[in-house]
Amino acid sequence: MSQQDFVPLYVRIQRYLLDEIAAGRLSEGDRTPSEPELASKFATTRATVAKAFQQLVYEGVIVRRAGSGTFVARPAMSAPIDLSRVRSFEEQLADRGAIIDYEVVAFDSHMPTPLEIEALHLRKAETVFRLDRLRVVSGERMSLERRVIPGELGRRMTPIMIRTKSIHRILDEDFGLPVLRVEGSIRAGVAKGAIADQLAVKRGAPVLIRDYVLLSADRRPLVRGESFYREDFHIDYVVQQELRDR
């Protein structure tokens, strides 16, 4: 409380724009007010408006074209894999103002398959939990995630946790087990049966499938997951060579 809750003007301008988008008054492809218009509206200068815009460009919210204007970018149907940090894509989307809901499809326990024993380094007799959730971003079904969780951890998950938080956050905040490493694999496949139904796509529609294991600091596998993404979803990534040494 020692600090005043001062909000920089350029942040207030960003919030104004994000609100306009969230409220639907600005949609994909629409032109935003110009720099002079916003400068006048907020009683400031173009430089400040430009700064507000610049960050939103970096976050992929808007695109700008000289001589033309500033436009709302396509909706955030993407999950950046920022290889410099292990963050769940929920966090990354939340940074951009998206609203994420979960719809729990199944949460129960069973005996692990040999594949699951291998992936999670389980003892044979240890039961595991299965958690199937639909991830809904800003009202749209985006993906179906299937998780296999060791009994030890699964027993401690409450209904509230699994309805509201990403697995990353549950592991970190509730269990004190931050995810330090993700090993995964991405491939294409077709939606069939239950998966097609739950994603609300036609059977035979293409889906992006991501298999992964979340690992803790000591390289212990924490959770195995399989996520199915609709065709209109994409995963963004950046790979960069180290500049140092050499």
Place this chain on the structure above:
Amino acid sequence: MSQQDFVPLYVRIQRYLLDEIAAGRLSEGDRTPSEPELASKFATTRATVAKAFQQLVYEGVIVRRAGSGTFVARPAMSAPIDLSRVRSFEEQLADRGAIIDYEVVAFDSHMPTPLEIEALHLRKAETVFRLDRLRVVSGERMSLERRVIPGELGRRMTPIMIRTKSIHRILDEDFGLPVLRVEGSIRAGVAKGAIADQLAVKRGAPVLIRDYVLLSADRRPLVRGESFYREDFHIDYVVQQELRDR
């Protein structure tokens, strides 16, 4: 190519800093010159230096602390495998003993689309080359790659190069332009028309689609690509968090 060699001052400042880091004169944790110092060095104002810094902050190259200074951030990612290093898929496969051949489907020039101008930062009148190749791994058609190459580079590519080498290797070995950064996006789609034929899969079969831009050391876009992979192909990745201080 003479008229428009203008490089914004803030970009030149960024390149200066990136060079200092690449050359090892600045390492992880080192303090960079301050805003006034750089402003003086480049005969500009603090505002311009601040803008140069701001983008590097967003890209994770530096961190800034008010009252303290600007510091070189920890190396972005330490992922030991796969995507964390900038290698082409060819190299990764070759490591495992696979034999890679290319079958050139098309190599011609055309005027760039607006999308290509945007992605490659082209001038409008500059023609670009299109290179379509099938990647054949151990006798099996694995993927179709479509590349868009600025005329300047495309004109220097010989038939032998494009029949035998990955784009990464051509850029590095033949043009002295190593790829230091890849920005891409992965999604699922269906094979249709020419793509299905060339991949030798049924129309409607799922394919993995990867869009990307290869960038050089100074962040200039070199090549834009779109690759289509058959259903049985998968992309492995590892993301790992650095353990360091905080």
Place this chain on the structure above:
DNA sequence: CATGATTTGTCCGTATGTATG
């Protein structure tokens, strides 16, 4: 096709506030 209005891109110079050591 030319031209002017609009819009963003870049840059200058100045000023004040806040955090750090």
Place this chain on the structure above:
DNA sequence: GCATACATACGGACAAATCAT
């Protein structure tokens, strides 16, 4: 307290890209 460094903001200027007329 003090100097240094970054954070935010003001106001003005010209250039380049775009688009409607």
